[in-house]
Amino acid sequence: MGITLRDVAARADVSVATASRALQKPAMVSTATRERVQQAVDELGYSPNRSARTLITGRTGVLGVVVPDLLNPFYPALLKGAQERARHHGVQLLLADAEETPEGELPLVRTLAPQVDGILLCSPRMGAKELDAAARLTRIALVNRTHTYLEAVAPNALSGVRGALRHLRSLEHRRIGVVGGPARSWSEGRRRRTIARAADELDVEVVDVGHFAPTVEGGRAAAESVLVLELGAVLVYNDVMAIGLLAALRESGFRVPQDISIVGWDDIESAAVTDPPLSTIRVPRREMGAAAIDALVEDPAAHQDGLTWRFESAFVARGSTGRARRAGD
Amino acid sequence: MGITLRDVAARADVSVATASRALQKPAMVSTATRERVQQAVDELGYSPNRSARTLITGRTGVLGVVVPDLLNPFYPALLKGAQERARHHGVQLLLADAEETPEGELPLVRTLAPQVDGILLCSPRMGAKELDAAARLTRIALVNRTHTYLEAVAPNALSGVRGALRHLRSLEHRRIGVVGGPARSWSEGRRRRTIARAADELDVEVVDVGHFAPTVEGGRAAAESVLVLELGAVLVYNDVMAIGLLAALRESGFRVPQDISIVGWDDIESAAVTDPPLSTIRVPRREMGAAAIDALVEDPAAHQDGLTWRFESAFVARGSTGRARRAGD
DNA sequence: CGCCATGCTGCAAACGATTGCACGCGGACG
DNA sequence: CGTCCGCGTGCAATCGTTTGCAGCATGGCG
Numbered sequence: 001m002g003i004t005l006r007d008v009a010a011r012a013d014v015s016v017a018t019a020s021r022a023l024q025k026p027a028m029v030s031t032a033t034r035e036r037v038q039q040a041v042d043e044l045g046y047s048p049n050r051s052a053r054t055l056i057t058g059r060t061g062v063l064g065v066v067v068p069d070l071l072n073p074f075y076p077a078l079l080k081g082a083q084e085r086a087r088h089h090g091v092q093l094l095l096a097d098a099e100e101t102p103e104g105e106l107p108l109v110r111t112l113a114p115q116v117d118g119i120l121l122c123s124p125r126m127g128a129k130e131l132d133a134a135a136r137l138t139r140i141a142l143v144n145r146t147h148t149y150l151e152a153v154a155p156n157a158l159s160g161v162r163g164a165l166r167h168l169r170s171l172e173h174r175r176i177g178v179v180g181g182p183a184r185s186w187s188e189g190r191r192r193r194t195i196a197r198a199a200d201e202l203d204v205e206v207v208d209v210g211h212f213a214p215t216v217e218g219g220r221a222a223a224e225s226v227l228v229l230e231l232g233a234v235l236v237y238n239d240v241m242a243i244g245l246l247a248a249l250r251e252s253g254f255r256v257p258q259d260i261s262i263v264g265w266d267d268i269e270s271a272a273v274t275d276p277p278l279s280t281i282r283v284p285r286r287e288m289g290a291a292a293i294d295a296l297v298e299d300p301a302a303h304q305d306g307l308t309w310r311f312e313s314a315f316v317a318r319g320s321t322g323r324a325r326r327a328g329d
Numbered sequence: 330m331g332i333t334l335r336d337v338a339a340r341a342d343v344s345v346a347t348a349s350r351a352l353q354k355p356a357m358v359s360t361a362t363r364e365r366v367q368q369a370v371d372e373l374g375y376s377p378n379r380s381a382r383t384l385i386t387g388r389t390g391v392l393g394v395v396v397p398d399l400l401n402p403f404y405p406a407l408l409k410g411a412q413e414r415a416r417h418h419g420v421q422l423l424l425a426d427a428e429e430t431p432e433g434e435l436p437l438v439r440t441l442a443p444q445v446d447g448i449l450l451c452s453p454r455m456g457a458k459e460l461d462a463a464a465r466l467t468r469i470a471l472v473n474r475t476h477t478y479l480e481a482v483a484p485n486a487l488s489g490v491r492g493a494l495r496h497l498r499s500l501e502h503r504r505i506g507v508v509g510g511p512a513r514s515w516s517e518g519r520r521r522r523t524i525a526r527a528a529d530e531l532d533v534e535v536v537d538v539g540h541f542a543p544t545v546e547g548g549r550a551a552a553e554s555v556l557v558l559e560l561g562a563v564l565v566y567n568d569v570m571a572i573g574l575l576a577a578l579r580e581s582g583f584r585v586p587q588d589i590s591i592v593g594w595d596d597i598e599s600a601a602v603t604d605p606p607l608s609t610i611r612v613p614r615r616e617m618g619a620a621a622i623d624a625l626v627e628d629p630a631a632h633q634d635g636l637t638w639r640f641e642s643a644f645v646a647r648g649s650t651g652r653a654r655r656a657g658d
Numbered sequence: 659c660g661c662c663a664t665g666c667t668g669c670a671a672a673c674g675a676t677t678g679c680a681c682g683c684g685g686a687c688g
Numbered sequence: 689c690g691t692c693c694g695c696g697t698g699c700a701a702t703c704g705t706t707t708g709c710a711g712c713a714t715g716g717c718g
Binding site: 065071073076077079082087092244269272275 | 333344376378379380381383384389391394398399400402405406408409412413416418421423424425426440441443444448545572576579598599601602603
């Protein structure tokens with residue numbers, strides 16, 4: 001790793017300054033010089049020391065990504081999209097797991113901020129005040145969340161919910177249970193409102209099943225309420241919970257979709273391979289990850305308005321939804 | 330971000346050198362000075378500019394992690410473990426996805442190398458020559474793979490395989506199909522050998538079902554051969570494939586475990602929530618990720634011998650394995 | 659033929675931290 | 689009381705790159 005610009009300059013018989021310019025601002029040097037420098041670079045296998053450049057320019061060429069929990073199956077696809085896009089932009093990704101502690105998020109941003117050009121906050125649990133603080137430290141983009149002046153990438157749930165409800169209605173369901181996620185979660189609130197709106201449009205009744213942990217266990221826990229309420233169809237906060245619910249219902253001797261129809265949310269990978277495969281509302285996670293990186297890389301001039309990028313979600317009909325046992329259920 | 334060591338030094342009324350020492354080598358300064366500097370740091374909210382330090386010391390405080398595919402459910406848990414450990418060591422993680430292209434791995438290492446203190450290569454597809462080249466660029470640790478002089482973290486498959494075969498034998502299975510992964514994969518070879526050895530010990534017959542893609546589709550594709558060979562029990566290269574196989578068998582009207590027993594491998598999260606839940610050989614991915622980071626952070630003096638850290642795998646009995654229809658199947 | 663604009667190039671000063679070296683001061687010891 | 693030792697501190701060089709400024713040609717134009 002000992003080859004510096006000095007060496008290159010010496011070999012090309014120019015000054016360090018010229019060598020630097022030949023590489024950074026090719027237009028500023030003559031063609032002949034540029035070629036000589038380039039040749040020296042190739043021969044020596046020179047690669048610039050990023051820290052030195054960063055020290056001057058203040059840009060690190062690295063973006064941070066904070067996810068609440070790497071084990072949450074929602075994030076891998078998002079990371080994949082982000083990573084592809086980052087590579088495309090010639091930028092690296094610094095990964096951090098907030099370990100589901102909302103109080104931990106801001107400190108995390110604090111340590112990350114000096115080392116990156118911007119941070120992607122995925123479904124941050126932190127409050128508005130903390131977001132403000134974060135934004136003061138570095139450029140921020142949000143996923144699955146909006147905040148007045150910050151750039152954000154979020155799904156447009158309406159299309160998907162509409163599709164799901166329409167589908168259920170066509171199967172004679174009129175009374176649809178909603179299994180909620182954590183009560184205080186930002187997306188829970190949003191999703192509820194969207195469901196209410198779509199249900200209103202489509203004239204179906206929404207029954208609140210309650211709030212549950214966004215885990216397989218949480219889904220299992222919802223089973224009892226679902227049965228007590230004698231629901232024929234439920235829309236679940238996310239696929240992981242839907243999978244838990246599916247398992248619990250099966251264990252209680254209920255058949256899906258013959259007895260109960262289940263619609264999940266997110267379309268995580270395993271939703272397609274459950275038995276029956278899960279009907280769900282697909283959220284384009286990969287595209288969202290990619291868009292978020294674009295937002296961070298782009299000229300901060302557009303930062304002004306704090307654009308929100310909306311991604312259409314769509315209902316995906318699979319095997320977990322079927323005709324209501326009693327019409328109107 | 331404008332606060333430099335200079336400012337701190339000025340406020341504490343010491344030289345920059347002393348300020349630096351107060352923070353880096355506390356033993357070198359008097360208690361009074363150290364406290365004054367610390368106070369200045371706190372009041373100003375100073376945080377050191379890493380690039381400047383890196384420029385001098387050559388250490389970036391960042392480790393690279395290269396995974397073949399972020400969407401492969403094997404890796405999230407591994408990343409989680411790595412990330413936890415990295416944070417514990419005060420080190421950051423640079424994430425890179427090789428996008429399943431073996432030729433892409435070395436270039437990736439090349440771009441990563443100058444920016445990191447070491448790289449974690451997860452299940453690298455590259456050959457021995459490329460690994461040598463990589464090792465020349467930076468410190469390397471391997472996961473799921475060994476290479477003479479490199480530090481590596483790999484599962485000890487024997488215990489798990491032994492458990493699985495013993496379990497199957499206790500259910501009267503004597504003839505066990507092995508659904509293989511990609512023929513040229515390093516771990517495929519290893520797993521095959523381990524299976525052969527354990528089968529030998531336990532006196533069960535191993536039937537080769539062939540090689541398939543390590544995906545749900547690959548697992549589905551294996552179904553036909555499994556049926557043709559009239560197998561009563563199969564051990565599958567990984568859980569993802571096992572899930573595919575499970576689905577395909579079900580669709581063909583076969584019941585698991587009544588007709589066929591299936592054992593997966595890895596114990597990914599979704600293995601526990603299939604129907605029936607998948608019996609599998611657990612690989613401690615999180616611990617492996619953590620150990621790999623430890624290996625990279627530790628004093629490179631131990632680098633000499635290229636230690637391999639073995640992690641015990643263990644068979645996990647769930648619902649996909651049952652008594653053989655005909656004893657000896 | 660002279661002047662000026664223009665295009666390349668080099669000098670040298672940054673950037674913010676770390677670290678070898680030297681200096682001064684005090685106490686301990688002879 | 690003199691010498692020496694050692695601790696704590698500051699000076700200044702250094703890491704590798706970028707960049708403002710100035711200098712030097714060269715070529716075009718009047």
